[in-house]
């Protein structure tokens with residue numbers, strides 16, 4: 001099974017109703033690139049409206065609770081995301097792991113809850129700067145992959161995003177060789193775990209991806225797409241990344 005390129009925008013805590021125009025422009029242009037899967041993950045408040053845009057497009061959440069419902073003030077469950085029109089959810093983003101103390105076990109439970117609700121999952125992993133500098137980045141990330149991977153999953157509904165924490169929002173990116181080495185190692189760890197089917201899983205790179213560096217990053221070995229933060233907020237910045245992915249098909 002050939003892996004289709006996958007370009008996903010993570011809007012983080014950005015976006016009011018007026019930003020839906022950018023989403024509409026992104027979805028409309030993305031239709032012209034049939035070989036690339038494009039999705040946007042806005043804040044919870046915009047999911048329903050974005051999923052209902054006439055341009056049509058794939059919409060996701062940025063987090064979900066492990067339970068389907070209950071007394072969890074302020075939380076949103078995976079079935080609620082699906083009900084609002086989301087088709088996927090990001091779990092284990094470093095801003096959740098670091099900012100909200102989410103463990104690998106929590107991330108695994110969230111991924112399982114999302115899959116059970118019929119959503120696709122983008123499971124994030126990535127090392128802090130100190131770990132990169134100490135030379136242990138691959139071991140660190142593989143431990144995250146092994147411990148946060150859901151038990152038993154449909155390969156078409158799980159993607160892994162490698163996002164080195166020091167590259168997020170900083171303008172810094174690893175070398176292409178380091179990206180390829182990390183993605184190759186993640187693929188090998190997945191193969192150990194689930195066998196040859198690991199070749200079907202999409203591995204995304206995230207961290208300061210923009211229109212200028214996208215073609216090179218997306219062309220690295222075992223890189224099947226990008227998880228984009230800042231450059232996903234406008235069509236002008238995001239579409240060049242989609243075009244770079246399309247150019248690699």
Ligand SMILES: O=C(CO)COP(=O)(O)O
Pocket residue numbers: 010093163167168169170171206207208209227228229230231
């Ligand atoms: O965290 C990210 C996407 O999830 C990456 O963010 P930036 O693209 O802004 O570096």
